Amino acid sequence: MDEQNHESNKNLQAQSPGNKTGEELDVASKSLSEALRISFTILKVIMLVLVVIFLASGFRTVGSDEQAIVLRFGKIRGVGEERLLGPGLHWVFPYPIDEIVKIQVQKKVNLPIDSFWYYQSASEILGGGPKKRIDPRQALNPVRDGYCITRSEKKDQAVADSTGSDYNIVHCKWQLTYKIDDPERFFRNVYVDLEKIPAGQNYADIISKNISQPLEYMFADAVVTAMVNFTIDDVLFEQLAAVAQHVKNLLQEKLDTIESGIQVVSVQLTDKTWPRQVDEAFQDSIKASQERQKAVSEAKTYAEQTLNKVAGPIAAQLYAALQDETVSEEQEEFLWPQLAGTAQDIIAEALAYRTKVVASAQARAEYLKKILPEFRKRPELVMQKIYQDAIVEVLSNAEDKYIVQPVRESKGREVRIYISKDINVKQSSD
Numbered sequence: 051m052d053e054q055n056h057e058s059n060k061n062l063q064a065q066s067p068g069n070k071t072g073e074e075l076d077v078a079s080k081s082l083s084e085a086l087r088i089s090f091t092i093l094k095v096i097m098l099v100l101v102v103i104f105l106a107s108g109f110r111t112v113g114s115d116e117q118a119i120v121l122r123f124g125k126i127r128g129v130g131e132e133r134l135l136g137p138g139l140h141w142v143f144p145y146p147i148d149e150i151v152k153i154q155v156q157k158k159v160n161l162p163i164d165s166f167w168y169y170q171s172a173s174e175i176l177g178g179g180p181k182k183r184i185d186p187r188q189a190l191n192p193v194r195d196g197y198c199i200t201r202s203e204k205k206d207q208a209v210a211d212s213t214g215s216d217y218n219i220v221h222c223k224w225q226l227t228y229k230i231d232d233p234e235r236f237f238r239n240v241y242v243d244l245e246k247i248p249a250g251q252n253y254a255d256i257i258s259k260n261i262s263q264p265l266e267y268m269f270a271d272a273v274v275t276a277m278v279n280f281t282i283d284d285v286l287f288e289q290l291a292a293v294a295q296h297v298k299n300l301l302q303e304k305l306d307t308i309e310s311g312i313q314v315v316s317v318q319l320t321d322k323t324w325p326r327q328v329d330e331a332f333q334d335s336i337k338a339s340q341e342r343q344k345a346v347s348e349a350k351t352y353a354e355q356t357l358n359k360v361a362g363p364i365a366a367q368l369y370a371a372l373q374d375e376t377v378s379e380e381q382e383e384f385l386w387p388q389l390a391g392t393a394q395d396i397i398a399e400a401l402a403y404r405t406k407v408v409a410s411a412q413a414r415a416e417y418l419k420k421i422l423p424e425f426r427k428r429p430e431l432v433m434q435k436i437y438q439d440a441i442v443e444v445l446s447n448a449e450d451k452y453i454v455q456p457v458r459e460s461k462g463r464e465v466r467i468y469i470s471k472d473i474n475v476k477q478s479s480d
Contacts, residue, residue, distance in 0.1 A: 108144045112137050115156035117233045121149040126234065134233060153233040158315055159258050163224040163269055166196040168326065184326045190219070197221050197325070198277040200285055218282040223321040226269055226301075228314050236311030240264075261312075272300035283339075286322055294319050362390025 112118045118135040120127040120142050127133070127148070135150075142148040169191070190197065202216040230236050240261055276296040277285065285293055298317040305312050324332045357365040368385045371377040389397065425432040445451060 104144055108141045108148070110135075110140050110142060110150050112140060112152060115154055116152045117155050119151045119153070119233060119237050121151065122147060126237075151237060153230055153236060155230050155233060158227050158229050161226040161228065161258075161262060161265060161269075162320075163226060163266060163273075164196070165266065165270055166198050166222045166224070166273065167321075168196065168221050169194040188327060190325060190327065195221075198273060198285075200277050200280055200282045202282060217278070219325050220277070220282055220285050221323050221325065222273075222285070222319060224269070224273065224297075225318045225320050226265065226314070227316045227318075228265070228312050230311055231313040232311035234311070235309045239309050240311065265312075268304045269297075269301055272297050272304065276300055282324070285319075286324070290319055290322075358391070360391050361393040362388070364388040364390070365393070 110118070112135050114137045116137065118140070119133065120135065122143070123146075140150075142150055197219045198221075199217045200220050202218050276293065279296065280289060280293055294317045298314050301317070302314045305314065361368070364385060368382075368389065371382055371385055386397070421432060
């Protein structure tokens with residue numbers, strides 16, 4: 051059978067004119083081979099270009115306010131400081147091997163907190179101006195009106211726990227400013243899946259939107275915890291900075307506890323007010339408080355002026371030293387000479403009087419010592435001399451002198467002296 055087929059092929063070839071078909075097949079084969087070779091060459095070039103493009107796509111630029119984390123098959127790549135990429139150009143394996151996550155660490159985000167403010171309609175918010183007065187009989191609606199609880203007065207914590215304390219309601223608005231200071235902790239604990247970010251959206255903006263609600267919840271908890279430690283006067287007038295700082299510290303503690311990688315930059319109490327239902331009473335209270343402060347201020351000013359006038363600037367220090375039992379007499383003696391004003395004059399007069407009294411006493415003592423020997427010899431004569439000298443000294447200071455000599459058998463005569471006459475009128479020589 052095979053021999054018959056072979057002979058048939060020979061006959062067909064013999065019948066072909068000039069073996070033309072074979073040559074055509076050889077040319078076609080060569081053309082096909084050349085086309086395949088060129089195609090493979092082009093394919094290699096394309097593959098090489100694709101590989102280059104693939105590798106070149108691994109270059110990433112990190113902005114000056116950003117840091118980046120590289121995920122290799124979903125796990126953070128690197129050890130220590132190498133786990134974070136700083137600003138500049140970096141190369142990583144293209145997706146799906148490596149994936150780069152950029153996080154803005156220098157951007158400060160402002161988050162307004164209005165959950166503690168009373169309800170306002172859209173027209174009231176857009177209209178602005180002073181707050182709307184409402185009927186005092188209208189009750190506060192806790193469902194839609196936000197508020198905080200504060201103490202009405204300062205008390206010892208032990209006393210407050212045992213006896214209780216009154217509380218007041220206050221409305222307030224806040225602004226929280228924060229930034230991301232630890233990208234790795236933030237990525238681990240506050241993560242937003244990159245695949246869920248719509249096209250054209252910024253990762254930082256998406257992060258801000260996603261963490262706003264948890265931040266508001268933690269911030270509200272910090273505010274509620276902090277406000278009960280202050281009075282309503284502290285929140286409204288006296289210790290605004292202290293209240294905001296306390297809220298900031300509490301919020302930062304909560305964020306650090308969950309290792310959020312978020313740093314609280316600042317907390318501001320942007321607005322505060324008392325309930326509108328008691329606006330008139332609060333206005334009267336503020337007026338009374340202002341009058342009280344004015345009276346206290348005037349009293350303090352008067353006291354300072356009086357002290358400065360009477361004793362000079364050292365008066366307050368000397369008074370405190372006299373009240374303090376630990377101050378020695380030497381220290382007090384050091385302060386006394388520094389007094390000025392009326393007190394200094396009084397002290398000078400007292401010192402002069404003391405010197406005079408001491409000198410007079412010394413002079414009398416010397417005089418008595420001098421006459422002591424004579425007194426021992428003739429006591430009656432010395433006493434009579436002292437008496438006469440005293441009479442002379444007394445009479446020398448008298449303008450009018452009357453001498454009445456007792457007379458025997460006066461026969462009822464009387465001597466009358468006008469002692470209440472006008473001293474400015476000289477007695478006539480008559």
